[in-house]
Amino acid sequence: xxxxxxxxxxxxxxxxxxxxxxxxxxxLPCWLSWFVAGFVIIFLLVNAVLLGAAAFSWMxxxxxxxxxxxxxxxxxxxxxxxxxxxxxxxxxxxEDLTPGTADKLVFLAVPVAMVAPVMLMLAVxxxxxxxxxxxLNVGVLYILAVTSVTSIAIFMAGWSSNNRFALFGAARGVxxxxxxxxxxxxxxxxxxxxxxxxxxxxxxxxQTLPFIIVQPMAxxxxxxxxxxxLNRTPFDMAEAESELIAGYHTEYSGIKFAMIQAAEFxxxxxxxxxxxxxxxxGWEGPAAHWLGWLxxxxxxxxxxxxxxxxxxxxxxxxxxxxxxxxxxFLLPVSLxxxxxxxxxxxxxxxxxxxxTRGDLGIMTGINLALMAGCVFLFGSLVRxxxxxxxxxxxxxxxxxxLPARESPARDLPAGETx
Amino acid sequence: MADAAxxxxxxxxxxxxxxxxxxxxxxxxxxxxxxxQHPSTHGVxxxxxxxxxxxxxxxxxxxxxxxxGSEKLCEGEQYHQVITLFDRLDYIANFNNEHVYVRAVERxxxxxxxxxxxxxxxxxxxxxxxxxHLLFIATMGLDAGAMTPSMFxxxxxxxxxxxxxxxxxxxxxxxYFRIGGLKExxxxxxxxxxxxxxxxxxxxxxxxxxxxxxxxxxxxRLKDISPVTAEDAIDYGLTGPxxxxxxxxxxxxxxxxxxxxxxxxxxxxxxLDGDCWDxxxxxxxxxxxxLSIIEQAMEQMPAEGNVLSSLGRRLVRPPAGEVYxxxxxxxxxxGVYLVSDGSDRPYRLKxxxxxxxxxxxxxxxxxxxxxxxxxxxxxxLDIVMGEVDR
Numbered sequence: 001x002x003x004x005x006x007x008x009x010x011x012x013x014x015x016x017x018x019x020x021x022x023x024x025x026x027x028l029p030c031w032l033s034w035f036v037a038g039f040v041i042i043f044l045l046v047n048a049v050l051l052g053a054a055a056f057s058w059m060x061x062x063x064x065x066x067x068x069x070x071x072x073x074x075x076x077x078x079x080x081x082x083x084x085x086x087x088x089x090x091x092x093x094x095e096d097l098t099p100g101t102a103d104k105l106v107f108l109a110v111p112v113a114m115v116a117p118v119m120l121m122l123a124v125x126x127x128x129x130x131x132x133x134x135x136l137n138v139g140v141l142y143i144l145a146v147t148s149v150t151s152i153a154i155f156m157a158g159w160s161s162n163n164r165f166a167l168f169g170a171a172r173g174v175x176x177x178x179x180x181x182x183x184x185x186x187x188x189x190x191x192x193x194x195x196x197x198x199x200x201x202x203x204x205x206x207q208t209l210p211f212i213i214v215q216p217m218a219x220x221x222x223x224x225x226x227x228x229x230l231n232r233t234p235f236d237m238a239e240a241e242s243e244l245i246a247g248y249h250t251e252y253s254g255i256k257f258a259m260i261q262a263a264e265f266x267x268x269x270x271x272x273x274x275x276x277x278x279x280x281x282g283w284e285g286p287a288a289h290w291l292g293w294l295x296x297x298x299x300x301x302x303x304x305x306x307x308x309x310x311x312x313x314x315x316x317x318x319x320x321x322x323x324x325x326x327x328x329f330l331l332p333v334s335l336x337x338x339x340x341x342x343x344x345x346x347x348x349x350x351x352x353x354x355x356t357r358g359d360l361g362i363m364t365g366i367n368l369a370l371m372a373g374c375v376f377l378f379g380s381l382v383r384x385x386x387x388x389x390x391x392x393x394x395x396x397x398x399x400x401x402l403p404a405r406e407s408p409a410r411d412l413p414a415g416e417t418x
Numbered sequence: 419m420a421d422a423a424x425x426x427x428x429x430x431x432x433x434x435x436x437x438x439x440x441x442x443x444x445x446x447x448x449x450x451x452x453x454x455q456h457p458s459t460h461g462v463x464x465x466x467x468x469x470x471x472x473x474x475x476x477x478x479x480x481x482x483x484x485x486x487g488s489e490k491l492c493e494g495e496q497y498h499q500v501i502t503l504f505d506r507l508d509y510i511a512n513f514n515n516e517h518v519y520v521r522a523v524e525r526x527x528x529x530x531x532x533x534x535x536x537x538x539x540x541x542x543x544x545x546x547x548x549x550x551h552l553l554f555i556a557t558m559g560l561d562a563g564a565m566t567p568s569m570f571x572x573x574x575x576x577x578x579x580x581x582x583x584x585x586x587x588x589x590x591x592x593x594y595f596r597i598g599g600l601k602e603x604x605x606x607x608x609x610x611x612x613x614x615x616x617x618x619x620x621x622x623x624x625x626x627x628x629x630x631x632x633x634x635x636x637x638x639r640l641k642d643i644s645p646v647t648a649e650d651a652i653d654y655g656l657t658g659p660x661x662x663x664x665x666x667x668x669x670x671x672x673x674x675x676x677x678x679x680x681x682x683x684x685x686x687x688x689x690l691d692g693d694c695w696d697x698x699x700x701x702x703x704x705x706x707x708x709l710s711i712i713e714q715a716m717e718q719m720p721a722e723g724n725v726l727s728s729l730g731r732r733l734v735r736p737p738a739g740e741v742y743x744x745x746x747x748x749x750x751x752x753g754v755y756l757v758s759d760g761s762d763r764p765y766r767l768k769x770x771x772x773x774x775x776x777x778x779x780x781x782x783x784x785x786x787x788x789x790x791x792x793x794x795x796x797x798x799l800d801i802v803m804g805e806v807d808r
Contacts, residue, residue, distance in 0.1 A: 068569035164450050168472075168789065233563060234635050243790050245457060313629070315636045316563025318790045319472060 003030040015130045017041055041133050049119045053266035054084035059301075060265070060308050067312040088258060096254035099162055106160035110252075111259035113153035118266045120146045125273045126201050128283045128292030139200040140192055143274055144185055147229060150267075151177035154248050157260075161251040169247025172237040172319050176228050179323050183330035184225035187218040190341040191278055194355065204282035209360040212279040216371045217337040219279045221330045223306075226271045228322070231264065233311040237319050272303035333374050340370055447475050450789065454483045458561050458793040461803030465780070465796075469789055477784045477792075479777065484807040492767040497523055497597060497734040500764065505591040507769065508805040510553055511748045513539070513546040513582075516595040518745040521676065522754040523597045525743055526736040527729065534723035535599035536678050541612070541715050542585065542594075544708040548619060549578040550748035551701045551708075554800045558698050559630050561797035562639045567626040574622030581611055597734050599726030612716065616709060623705050631699060640695035644783040644795045647692060654779040657772050658750025659700045660799060664692030670746035677745075682714045694791075694798040701748075701800075735762050749773050749800055771805040 003025030005011065005018045012018060021037040028036065058073065058081060065072020073080035098107055124139040126132040136142050151174050158170020192198055194214065195206035203211075212219045228235035237247075244250070249260050276282060276299040283292030317325070344366060348359040453464035462483035468476040488507060492500045504515040517539055524531060531539075552575045556568035579589040585604050586592035594601050630636055646656070651664040661668055669686040671679040687703040689696030738760040744753040750772025759765040776799050783795050 064565070068566050069573060070569060164448065168450070172472075236563070243458070243793050312566050314564065315559065315630075315633060315639060317635055318639060318788055320788065321638055 002026060003028075003033050011134075014041075014132070014134050016044075016133060045119050045122060045133060048122060049115070049266040049270065050262060052269035053262040053264075054088070056265040056269050056304060057084050057087070057261070059304065060311075063305065063308050064312050067309070091258040092255055094254040096256060097251070099251050101162040102251065103160035103162070106156050107251075108256075110153055110157040110160065111256045111263070113156060114150065114260050114263035115266070117146045117149040117153075118263050118270050121267075121270045122273065124200055125270070125277055126204060126282060127273075127296050129289060130201070131293070132201060135199060135201050138198045140188055140198040140203070140278075143200075144181070144188070148177070148181060150229065157252070158248040161248070163251050165244045165246075166248050166250045169237075169244045169250070172244075173231065173248055175319065176231075176235065176237050176322060176326075179326040180225040180228040180330075183221050183326060183334045184229070186331065186334040186338055187215075187221040187225070188278070189338050190215050190218045193341055193345055194360075196353070200277050200282075204277055204284065206355075207281045207284060208357040209364065210279065210281040210284075213364050214360050214367065215279065215337065215341065216367055217333050217374065218341075219275075220371070221334045221337070222279070223275060224330060225326075226275065227307065227310070228326070230267050230271055230307075232268065232307055234314040234317050235322055236316060237322055268304055268307055269300065272300045272307070275303050276300050329378050333378065336370065336374060337367070340367060452792070454480075458557075459796065460557065460801055463777075463796070463801065463803055463806070465784075465792065467784075467789065467792065472789045474784050474787050474789060474792060477781055479780050481774075481777070481803075482807050484803045486808065488808045489767055489769060492764050494763065496762050497736070497764065500767070501595060502591070502593050505593060506804060507771065507808060508747060508749065508752075508773065508802045509590060510802050511546050511550045512590055512592050513542045513595070514550075514745065514747045515752070516592065517543050517677070518743060518747070518752050518754050520595045520597050521745070522741055522743040522756045523734065523736060526739055526741045526756060526758055527597070527734070529598045529727055529729055532599055532724045532727060534603075534720050535725040537715050537719035538600060538604060538725065539595060540678050540682075541712050541719075542582070544711050544715070545578050545581070547708045547748045548623075548705045549575045551705050552578075552622070554701055554748075554797075555626055555630070555698070558794075558797050559626070559636075561793045562636055564630060564633075564636065567630040570622055570626040570629070574619050577615055577618055577622075581608075581615055584608070584611065596726055598729050599724070601726075603725045609716070612712075616713065620706075620709060623702065627702055631702060637695060639791075639794060640698060640798070641693060642691070643694040643791050644787055644798075645691050645693040646779065646783060650779070650782060651692060654782065655775040656750070656779055657775065658747065659697055659704065660750065660776050660779075662686065663689035663696040663700050665690055670744055670751050674744070676743075678715070679711075681718065682711045684711050684714075694794055697798040697800075733762055735760065744770070747772055749802065749805070750776055769805075769808060771808065773799075773801040773803075773805045774808075777801050777806055 003021065005021050005025075011021075017037050020040050021033055024036045025033040061083070062072040062080065073083035076082040076086055098104060121143055123133045124136050124142055126135070132139075154173040154177070155170045158166045158168075158173070161167075191203060191211055194211065195203040197203065197206070224235075227233075231237070231247075249257060252260055273296070276296060280299045280303070281295075282299075283296040285291065285295030288295065341363070344363045345355065348362060349355055447468050447470045450467040450469050451464070452467055453459040454462040456464075459465065464480040464483065466478040466480065467474050468478075486506075488503050492503055495503065501516050501519060504519045505512045507515050523529075552571040556571035556575075559565070559567035559571075582592060583589050585608060586594035586601070646654075646660075646664050648664045648666050651661050651666060656664070657668070665688060667686050667688045670676065671684075672686055684707045687700045687707065689700050736758045738758055740755070740757040742753060742755045744751050746752075751770070752772055753770030755766075755768040755770070756764055757766040780796065780799065783799075784792055787795065
């Protein structure tokens with residue numbers, strides 16, 4: 001047989017696909033090895049997302065337990081590691097309810113529409129050198145496009161459930177997603193300009209200094225926007241459990257609920273991976289050629305722990321405050337960052353358009369100073385509005401003192417007072 | 419849908435805080451039924467919100483899902499048996515409820531309570547006030563979306579309840595106070611345990627305080643939300659922290675000192691704006707005042723002594739007459755009106771529950787706020803449905 005993928009093929013750059021194709025091509029016919037290689041990639045992708053979701057759900061519950069002075073899951077397996085399996089089995093065997101007045105087809109399609117973007121998002125993330133499942137030359141744009149699909153899924157869930165809490169959650173979720181898309185996209189433009197490419201592999205190799213320090217404002221905006229799009233605290237409007245019960249997935253149960261949860265937890269892992277790739281140097285690290293996957297994994301875990309930490313610490317914003325934050329704070333900041341980055345690149349690059357490590361260092365200094373200025377300017381604007389006066393008999397305030405009313409005590413034994 | 423809502427709503431409030439909803443124009447409102455099974459209506463309270471987008475245009479509160487006829491039940495029970503019913507009114511602050519009831523009967527009978535028993539009552543009541551406020555802080559954090567402070571507060575509350583269990587045999591529903599004193603003296607290790615407990619409670623309080631009170635997001639959620647003026651608060655009959663947050667310094671323990679409260683030196687924290695954050699932070703400060711009261715009581719308390727007057731050991735038959743007694747519960751002023759016909763059972767017993775009266779202001783407070791605020795505002799009232807519905 002001996003099928004070999006030629007360099008003219010569109011999937012030639014996808015190393016994993018090429019290797020698998022060439023390997024099975026030695027014994028199988030070409031059309032079959034095409035399918036086999038594709039299946040292997042899809043298998044890896046799906047299981048990466050689901051395992052990532054399971055690992056994250058365990059990690060979140062366990063860590064939040066530690067934050068809150070309690071144990072967290074600790075019954076099955078070492079440190080309760082098999083808890084996600086038990087959860088999944090439980091959810092599988094639960095009754096799968098569909099509300100009688102629901103729009104059945106849309107209701108059914110939601111879990112799929114939720115999970116698919118997460119899986120697609122991971123397809124372009126390089127786990128180690130040359131191991132992205134698909135090394136797209138428009139990777140950043142692809143990620144932004146794919147994550148936007150989630151908003152449609154959320155609205156489908158809210159509308160088809162025929163439940164007002166779900167509808168509220170969906171309306172909030174869509175408002176948040178649309179608002180936060182804008183600053184996120186603008187903040188990523190700086191990264192793309194620095195890398196000179198939209199391919200995630202190129203973004204990683206361009207990070208001779210991690211972009212988190214070269215582009216601190218973009219990092220802040222992107223992480224905040226990602227948290228909002230993932231419905232993570234303090235931006236978990238769409239499923240604010242104290243107000244909207246469970247938000248857009250109030251009516252979901254059983255395996256559908258499990259899939260929505262898997263999409264959410266997997267989404268955090270995938271988004272952490274994207275953040276690592278864009279801002280934390282991806283698989284770069286000591287002995288990156290051999291240990292790239294390890295550095296990527298560790299950095300992803302660190303970012304995910306950051307999300308968990310935030311969730312354990314902060315209360316939730318209100319929807320209007322959340323949208324005000326996006327439009328009045330994050331968008332101006334990301335625009336300032338875009339302008340500054342563009343000017344810096346214009347003045348610092350050499351004749352061939354290459355930015356050296358020294359150039360990046362200079363940009364780091366300027367951008368950090370700019371960020372400090374932004375925080376000082378905008379931060380104080382926000383703070384003045386909410387700075388409280390501590391109650392408790394402050395000077396200059398005369399409290400109203402009511403006269404103590406007499407209790408009626410007719411026919412009471414004489415001489416008794418209270 | 420909109421028409422049905424129009425029929426059930428009360429006439430618009432003429433208060434400045436709440437504007438009447440627009441009657442004309444296109445109906446854009448939607449009915450949103452919150453409760454009785456909702457994670458943050460604090461029991462089985464039900465609100466029917468009439469919302470325009472996320473703004474609350476009007477609200478109809480529904481109560482009665484936990485009605486057990488407690489007041490009527492009291493008429494069929496002997497005076498000592500009624501204590502268990504009072505445990506179940508405000509089931510977060512059991513000792514305070516028992517206290518006000520036994521004081522009512524004692525006053526009707528003219529009973530003198532042993533000094534040690536009264537000190538122990540004050541200590542237990544103030545501990546229960548702290549436990550109740552800790553639960554409030556926990557649920558306030560949860561309503562605003564913060565999970566962790568609740569765990570710290572529950573830890574402190576569990577510690578207090580462990581002490582209650584050692585004293586009375588039950589974490590809640592203690593049935594420990596008796597007419598004329600206490601069921602029995604506290605266990606021998608009570609004072610050492612209490613001494614050990616005090617710094618722990620202070621630590622739990624400070625921990626959740628540091629994490630929550632001045633958090634920027636928490637402030638944004640609570641500050642300037644639904645301010646109630648002092649006039650409105652008095653008009654609606656708010657009592658307790660909800661009244662004091664509006665700048666009215668009224669605490670039954672100060673205004674009409676009962677029990678031993680004239681022997682302690684303590685402050686009455688008072689708010690300025692009457693908004694949700696003031697209602698929250700005032701309770702945090704009250705916890706520290708309660709700690710100071712307990713410390714003073716521990717110093718003054720006689721180490722030995724009888725805890726139950728001999729009259730209280732017999733079948734209680736107060737002379738015919740009526741009495742109204744009030745006390746400062748964690749949620750506000752509780753009043754007990756007791757009529758006796760000289761038999762061994764109350765002829766009539768009426769409770770003025772603080773939560774019920776505080777809840778009456780919910781419409782004033784909720785109109786023109788956001789749906790997300792409604793849970794925070796309801797949480798800041800700190801209602802207990804057992805007391806509202808009775």
